[in-house]
Amino acid sequence: MGLSANACPALVLNADYRPLSYFPLSLWSWQDSIKAVFLDRVDILSEYDAVVHSPRLEMRLPSVISLRCYVPVNRRPAFTxxxxxxxxxxxxxxxxxxxxxxxxxxxxxxxxxxxxxxxxxxxxxxxxxxxxxxxxxxxxxxxxxxxxxxxxxxxxELQEAGRHFPPGNLHSSWRDYLHYAGMGRVRSDEAAESGALAVHTTLRAIQSEAQGxxxxxxxxxxxxxxxxxxxxxx
CATH class of the missing domain: 1.10.30 (DNA Binding (I), subunit A)
Structure with missing residues (x-):
């Protein structure tokens, strides 16, 4: 299907169904998500329409996954x-x-x-x-x-601050698991629905409220x- 490395990323939730990170948003490439599925490290909560094939298997790409084991989060953010x-x-x-x-x-x-x-x-x-x-x-x-x-x-406090700076494109299947301020701005375009939404996972893709x-x-x-x-x- 010719997916790029950043196409169809999966939103990664901790075992408590909260994102591992809001800023940057915790996303895995479709390759990493599928690997984690086969290693029984995650559960699939939602899927894209897009599929990948092997000689004996057809699989829809995960759009939301949750870790099976809870990962403790460092409560003391790095001083950067x-x-x-x-x-x-x-x-x-x-x-x-x-x-x-x-x-x-x-x-x-x-x-x-x-x-x-x-x-x-x-x-x-x-x-x-x-x-x-x-x-x-x-x-x-x-x-x-x-x-x-x-x-x-x-x-x-940092996560709360990050909620005010959502990425420019969020897939519709992520809506129930994210709580950004201004969630009404979440959109699902034709490309996203077809599973071909390329979400930038670097910090440059994240837009501030006042600046483009x-x-x-x-x-x-x-x-x-x-x-x-x-x-x-x-």
Missing amino acids: RFNVFLRDRFRCQYCGRRFATEELTFDHVIPRARGGTTSWQNVVTACTACNTAKGARTPAQCGMTLRSVPKPPDLT RAFPSDMTEGEYWGVQLQNDDD
């Missing part, structure tokens, strides 16, 4: 640049405006030159203009006010999710 943006919902914590990520940076509230640490309690999202205006000063020194006190988020794009073209998923915050200049 992207998770700081997500905690602050892509808003500059000084001017309060929402920006695409290529227009955002992180700011040390107490500058490192004054003993400030690179930690959840001292790092906030800032737009380039506010970060430049603040420079190596404290907010009080330059007459700027933080919109909220920075603190370590738990996984529930949320991720810079030169930033990879690994850089956002796997790299700890570095001591960049304020």
